[in-house]
Amino acid sequence: MISFxxxxxxQMIVSMAKQFASxxxxxxYRQCDENGAIPEGVIDTAWKMGLTSxxxxxxxxxxxxxxxxxxxxxxxxxxxxxDLSMAMHILCPALFAYPILEMGTESQRKKYLPLFSDEKYxxxxxxxxxxxxxxxxxxxxxxARLDGNEYVLNGEKCYVxxxxxxxxxxxxxxxxxxxxxxxxxRDTKGLEIGEREKNMGIRAxxxxxxxxxxxxxxxxxxxxxxxxxxxNRIMNxxxxxxxxxxxxxxxxxxxxxxxxxKERVAFGEPIGSRQTVAFMLAEMAxxxxxxxxxxxxxxxxxxxxxxxxxxxxxxxxxxxxxxLMVTDRGVQILGGHGxxxxxxxxxxxxxxxxxxxxxxMAIV
Amino acid sequence: MIDFEPxxxxxxxxxxxxxxxxxxxxxxxxxxxxxxxxxxxxxIDKTWGERNKGxxxxxxxxxxxxxxxxxxxxxxxxxxxVPGPGLGGAAIFASGTKExxxxxxxxxxEGDPKWGAMAMTEPGCGSDTxxxxxxxxRDGAEWVLNGEKIFVxxxxxxxxxxxxxxVVWATVDKSAGRAGMKSFVVPAGTPxxxxxxxxxxxxxxxxxxxxxxxxxCHIPFENILGSPEVKKVDKxxxxxxKGAMATFDATRPVVAAMAIGVGRAALDxxxxxxxxxxxxxxxxxxxxxxTVLERDIMEMEANYKAAKLLTLRALWMMSQFQPxxxxxxxxxxxAGLAVTxxxxxxxxxxxxxxxxxxxxxxxxxxxxxxxxxxxxxGQINMLIVARRILDYSRDQLR
Ligand SMILES: Cc1cc2nc3c(=O)[nH]c(=O)nc-3n(C[C@H](O)[C@H](O)[C@H](O)COP(=O)(O)OP(=O)(O)OC[C@H]3O[C@@H](n4cnc5c(N)ncnc54)[C@H](O)[C@@H]3O)c2cc1C
Numbered sequence: 159m160i161s162f163x164x165x166x167x168x169q170m171i172v173s174m175a176k177q178f179a180s181x182x183x184x185x186x187y188r189q190c191d192e193n194g195a196i197p198e199g200v201i202d203t204a205w206k207m208g209l210t211s212x213x214x215x216x217x218x219x220x221x222x223x224x225x226x227x228x229x230x231x232x233x234x235x236x237x238x239x240x241d242l243s244m245a246m247h248i249l250c251p252a253l254f255a256y257p258i259l260e261m262g263t264e265s266q267r268k269k270y271l272p273l274f275s276d277e278k279y280x281x282x283x284x285x286x287x288x289x290x291x292x293x294x295x296x297x298x299x300x301x302a303r304l305d306g307n308e309y310v311l312n313g314e315k316c317y318v319x320x321x322x323x324x325x326x327x328x329x330x331x332x333x334x335x336x337x338x339x340x341x342x343x344r345d346t347k348g349l350e351i352g353e354r355e356k357n358m359g360i361r362a363x364x365x366x367x368x369x370x371x372x373x374x375x376x377x378x379x380x381x382x383x384x385x386x387x388x389x390n391r392i393m394n395x396x397x398x399x400x401x402x403x404x405x406x407x408x409x410x411x412x413x414x415x416x417x418x419x420k421e422r423v424a425f426g427e428p429i430g431s432r433q434t435v436a437f438m439l440a441e442m443a444x445x446x447x448x449x450x451x452x453x454x455x456x457x458x459x460x461x462x463x464x465x466x467x468x469x470x471x472x473x474x475x476x477x478x479x480x481x482l483m484v485t486d487r488g489v490q491i492l493g494g495h496g497x498x499x500x501x502x503x504x505x506x507x508x509x510x511x512x513x514x515x516x517x518x519m520a521i522v
Numbered sequence: 523m524i525d526f527e528p529x530x531x532x533x534x535x536x537x538x539x540x541x542x543x544x545x546x547x548x549x550x551x552x553x554x555x556x557x558x559x560x561x562x563x564x565x566i567d568k569t570w571g572e573r574n575k576g577x578x579x580x581x582x583x584x585x586x587x588x589x590x591x592x593x594x595x596x597x598x599x600x601x602x603x604v605p606g607p608g609l610g611g612a613a614i615f616a617s618g619t620k621e622x623x624x625x626x627x628x629x630x631x632e633g634d635p636k637w638g639a640m641a642m643t644e645p646g647c648g649s650d651t652x653x654x655x656x657x658x659x660r661d662g663a664e665w666v667l668n669g670e671k672i673f674v675x676x677x678x679x680x681x682x683x684x685x686x687x688x689v690v691w692a693t694v695d696k697s698a699g700r701a702g703m704k705s706f707v708v709p710a711g712t713p714x715x716x717x718x719x720x721x722x723x724x725x726x727x728x729x730x731x732x733x734x735x736x737x738x739c740h741i742p743f744e745n746i747l748g749s750p751e752v753k754k755v756d757k758x759x760x761x762x763x764k765g766a767m768a769t770f771d772a773t774r775p776v777v778a779a780m781a782i783g784v785g786r787a788a789l790d791x792x793x794x795x796x797x798x799x800x801x802x803x804x805x806x807x808x809x810x811x812x813t814v815l816e817r818d819i820m821e822m823e824a825n826y827k828a829a830k831l832l833t834l835r836a837l838w839m840m841s842q843f844q845p846x847x848x849x850x851x852x853x854x855x856x857a858g859l860a861v862t863x864x865x866x867x868x869x870x871x872x873x874x875x876x877x878x879x880x881x882x883x884x885x886x887x888x889x890x891x892x893x894x895x896x897x898x899x900g901q902i903n904m905l906i907v908a909r910r911i912l913d914y915s916r917d918q919l920r
Contacts, residue, residue, distance in 0.1 A: 160532075160584060161525045162835050163842075168524075228524050294808045393806065416911060431919050436908035437901075443911050444852045448828035451835060455526050455827070467806045469827075475809065476824040514809070 162451070164232060172232045174207060179240025187241035190362035191505055196244055198279075204248040205279040209233050210521075214259065218271035225259065227395060227457035230522025231402035235450070238406030242509040243362035245403060249521040250319050254282035254328045256520060257339060257392055261382040266341070270326065284328035284339070285315035285368060286518030295330070295337060295393060295517060300370065302331040302340060302380075309333075309340060309380060311348070311373040317516070321351050321366035328381065329370065330389075330518070337389045339381035348373030359508030394456070394466045395520035397474035401453040402522070404481035404513045405446055411488030411506040412442045418492055418501075435491060442484045449473065449480045457522065478514040485510030532585050538577055539589040542569070543596025548882075551597040554728040555885050559720055562603055562728060569604045570635040580606055582615070582772045584837045587779035591830075594783025595790075598889045601780065602729035606630065608676050610638025610689040612773045613705055617748040617765035626707050629685055636710075639680035641671035641734055642691045642766070648673075649902050651766060652700045656692040656736060660750075663743050665706060667692055667714070667736040675896070677732025678717045686710035688734065689747070691766065698752045705765060707745045714739030725888030767847070774850040774897050775836040778857035781893035782830045785861035788868040788886050789822060795872065818871060822864045829857035848910040855903035858894035865890040 164172065182200055190196050205211075214220025237245035255274045258266050273280050288299050300313025311331050321327065327342045327349075342349055352367035381387055416439050419430030429435045452473040459466035488503040489496035496503045528536065546565055554562050572578040578593075580586050593601045607614070607630050614626050630636055647653040656669025667690060671677075680686040688708045695702035708715050714737050721731040743750075748765050796803070803816050812820070832853040839846040865887040869876035876883050894900045909919050 159525055159529050160527065160834055160838060161523060162838050163524065165523050292808075292810060294811060296807070390806070420912060430912050431914065433905070433908075433919070436912060436914075436919055437904050439911060440855070440904045440907035443907060444832070444856050445828075447835075447849075447852060448832055448856060451831035452824070452827055454524050455831060458524060458526050471806045472820055472824045472827060475820060476828065 162454075164228075168229050168232055171209070171229060172236055175209065175233050175236035176239075178204060178207065179236050183237070183240030183244050187244065187362070188499075188502060188505070190241065190243060192499075194361050195364075196247055196362050200244065201248060201279050204237075204244075206277070209237075210249060210252045210255065211274050214255070214271050214275050218267060219275035220271065221275075225256075227398055227460040227522040228454060231398055231453050231457045234399050234402040234522060235406040235409070235453075238403035239410045240406075241362070242403060242407055242512075243360045245406070246319055246360065246363050246519070246521075249399075250324075251280050251282045252521040253284040253319075253519070254324075254326050256395070256522075257284075257328060257381055258341075260391070261386045261388060263378070263383055263386065265378065266381070270341070273326075280325075281320050281323040282326040282328075283318055283320045283324040284330070284518060284520075285318040285321070286330045287315065287317045287515075289314055289316040289367060293517075296389075297335070298330060298332040298337050300329070300331040302333040302338060304333070304377070305374075307377050308374045309377060311340060311342070311370040311375065314367065314369045316355065316367045317365050318368055319363055319365050321368050322354070322364065327368075331370075338387070339389075339392070340375055341379040341381065342370075342373065342375055346373055346375060357512070359505070359510075359512045361508075390467060391460070392520045393518075394460060394470035395522050396518050397470035398453055398457045398460060398466075399522040400513055400516055400519050401449060401456070401470075401473045401477035403519075404477040404510070405450045405453060407506055407510050407513075408442070408446050408449070408481045408484035411485045411503055411510070412439065412446060414501075414503060414506075415439065415442075415488045415491040415496075422492075429491070438487050438491060442487055445480045446484065449477050452476060460522075481510040481513050528588065532588055535585050536588050536592055539592035540595070542572070542578065543592050547593065547596030547600045551600065551882055551885070552879075554597075554600060558722060558727040559730070562600060565600060566603055566605060566635050573604065573606060574631040578604070580604065582612060582776060582837075583841055584834065587776060587833065587837050590776060590779045591783040591786070594780045595787045596783075597728070598780055598784050598892075599726035599728035601783075602675060602726060603679075605635035605637050605679075607636075607638035607687070608680070609640035609769075609773060610676075610680065610687050610707075612776075613640050613689040613765070613769045614638075614707065614747060616768040616772060617705065622707070622744075622747065626687055633685060634683070636683060636685040637676045637679040638687050638689070639674050639676040639732075640689045640691075640769075641674045641677065643673045644670060645672055649899060651691070652703065654691055654693060654703065655696075656690065657696070658692040658694050658704060658706055658746075660694075660743075661740070664740045665743060665746065667706060667708065667739040667741065669736050670718075671734045671736070673721065673896075674732045674734050675729060677734050678720060678730045681708075681710055681715055681717050681732070681734055683710055688715065690736065692736075694750070695752045701752050703766065704750065705747045706741060707747065708736075708739060708741055712739055712741060724891060725885065726892050770898060771845075771847050771850045772840060774854040774903070775833050775840070775846075777893055777897040778829065778833040778836070778853040781857040781861040781890065782826060782833060784886050784890045784893070785822075785826050785829070785857075785864040788861075788865045788883060788890075789819075789826060791881070791883055791886075792819065792868055792871060795875065815871065818867060822867055825860040825864060829853070829860040832856050848907060851898070851903040851906040851910075854898060855900050855907060858900050858903070861890040862894050
């Protein structure tokens with residue numbers, strides 16, 4: 159039956175994430191952006207809430223909660239509302255863990271999933287994007303070639319979050335033109351982590367370029383068996399997750415500029431009482447809600463294990479445009495004050511601009 | 523639980539409505555567009571029968587709106603010919619007593635086709651509903667109505683066909699402003715109520731849009747909806763006006779549902795044409811690799827989806843008895859604008875096929891536009907959304 163009400167359990171997780179976002183993330187996010195670093199303490203606190211590990215089955219040492227893209231989207235929105243860099247850092251291990259949980263072979267699940275049920279944050283990541291014009295996840299330049307009992311990986315990746323800190327990476331590469339995922343451990347020969355990247359936004363999140371030069375991994379490190387592996391599903395999870403995060407960032411910008419519009423007086427009245435400003439805010443609110451509902455619909459399809467490429471890619475593109483429109487207006491409504499770093503709206507614009515670039519963020 | 527799956531019953535409702543849209547509406551769509559003010563007799567009789575059997579029940583719930591989307595996919599103008607209490611019924615539902623509900627609407631599923639209409643707009647005011655000048659004066663056990671109402675959908679059918687009714691908004695006390703605004707039920711054929719003219723329109727031409735004159739029109743005292751008392755509250759809202767607003771919360775998602783039906787008709791037409799040409803829309807391909815055509819169509823589809831989901835949410839909230847004033851206006855604002863743009867873009871994309879009257883697309887573009895105008899223009903709905911999110915009164919944000 160058509161319904162827009164999250165379950166009680168989801169409402170509980172959301173309120174926990176919300177509390178963490180407003181109580182912890184919002185206290186330090188500006189400073190994190192300026193310093194380009196996130197204090198370890200917050201990440202550990204978030205990890206202890208079990209936002210990532212809760213869906214790891216009991217047999218692999220986890221609490222065995224349901225793995226749901228809707229729940230994941232709800233969490234991602236709240237955390238991204240708190241701060242996008244921190245949200246991505248907190249959820250980053252899922253980039254490795256979830257594809258294994260959903261598609262890994264039994265021995266891969268046995269070997270890796272228990273690591274994520276630990277008390278301590280386990281840094282792990284994945285590399286998909288490549289540093290070139292016209293990047294297309296369905297036609298990767300990074301290659302994998304079977305050589306006896308091993309795969310040989312060659313190529314370059316960028317925007318790999320936490321690559322230097324992670325012990326485990328899931329690297330996407332093309333084998334005969336088809337995108338596959340390979341488990342690469344940190345100390346594998348031929349894997350070189352480049353310098354930390356400097357980006358317009360998400361400055362508190364560490365991201366790296368990495369190169370694979372004749373990097374040999376055992377044959378068993380190919381994610382899943384051919385039947386269990388579904389690259390398209392991973393892409394759709396990423397689209398849904400990024401859309402949910404875009405909604406969170408946009409909501410932050412809308413709320414801040416809305417409150418500002420009620421305070422700031424020009425020509426004798428609060429600027430919010432002028433339609434030009436008020437209508438900008440109304441459109442921002444409508445588009446945020448619309449994108450959230452579309453995200454939920456695509457997530458719902460994923461949870462039903464239905465083909466969701468249409469829904470997921472429609473909402474991702476919509477969300478890319480929406481978050482840029484909303485965060486840009488966030489700056490506009492504050493005028494010159496929006497342009498200076500005393501207010502956070504410029505940060506949200508920098509972060510919001512990133513969504514059209516981000517890819518492979520399958521953390522739901 | 524968040525869920526987007528219609529119930530089995532709803533799926534059947536959609537299928538049945540779609541069949542009517544295809545078989546009953548589409549074949550005569552062009553004819554009634556080109557023969558304005560001619561009545562689609564067969565369609566009226568048939569839908570009246572189905573409505574009374576329940577197969578085409580058109581209320582204010584999710585199921586009804588799923589049906590409405592389908593019927594408007596068929597033809598929005600013809601949908602507005604389907605008999606029933608319509609906006610008049612919605613107004614009675616929003617502020618009528620139980621007794622009034624049964625007195626005014628009880629006979630609405632028997633006998634010959636009947637219509638209900640709602641008359642608010644006047645020559646001097648549309649968006650600013652508080653400025654209406656029609657008057658209702660107490661005269662013993664009766665009210666006497668005077669004034670001119672324009673743009674009344676179903677106006678002629680409701681005012682002239684036996685058993686019909688027109689809900690009229692009038693002021694009982696001009697000095698009281700909004701507080702003096704009340705609504706009254708005028709049964710069809712009441713002396714003093716007459717249809718002055720029918721408009722000729724850009725689109726939805728099958729729908730009658732009437733000017734109705736009230737000239738010393740006497741109705742029983744009990745035909746007032748809500749309380750006859752004028753309660754002034756400092757600048758704030760009052761009950762009579764709230765009745766009007768509650769009606770809109772219920773009917774705006776319905777208009778949004780109509781809108782998305784027209785939008786989907788245009789989208790389906792394009793996709794079908796492309797399919798015949800062997801052109802496929804590639805979802806999931808990176809943006810920079812998409813053709814302009816693919817980008818346009820994906821944007822149209824996403825906007826359709828956005829409008830539809832906002833509409834379903836507003837309706838679902840109503841079904842949960844949650845206040846939905848904000849969400850109803852969000853849905854209406856988005857849907858009205860989205861389908862206006864979708865259909866206009868569709869005409870552009872289809873080139874000579876889009877502009878030609880050989881196909882229905884140009885008609886859908888003309889039909890779609892009304893959804894951004896009636897039941898509150900796009901701007902008025904944006905204003906409501908803005909007031910809600912900024913927590914401003916109508917005096918703080920005009
Ligand atoms: C086919 C059709 C059917 C209709 N059916 C009915 C019906 O059944 N019953 C009924 O009562 N009415 C009906 N209407 C009337 C309709 O609801 C009004 O036309 C509509 O509300 C707009 O009012 P208006 O035409 O007087 O425009 P105006 O109110 O004069 O508005 C003109 C323009 O100014 C804008 N505007 C006005 N006020 C503001 C503001 N405060 N802020 C920003 N912009 C503003 C409007 O958005 C619009 O763009 C119908 C109209 C049509 C065309």
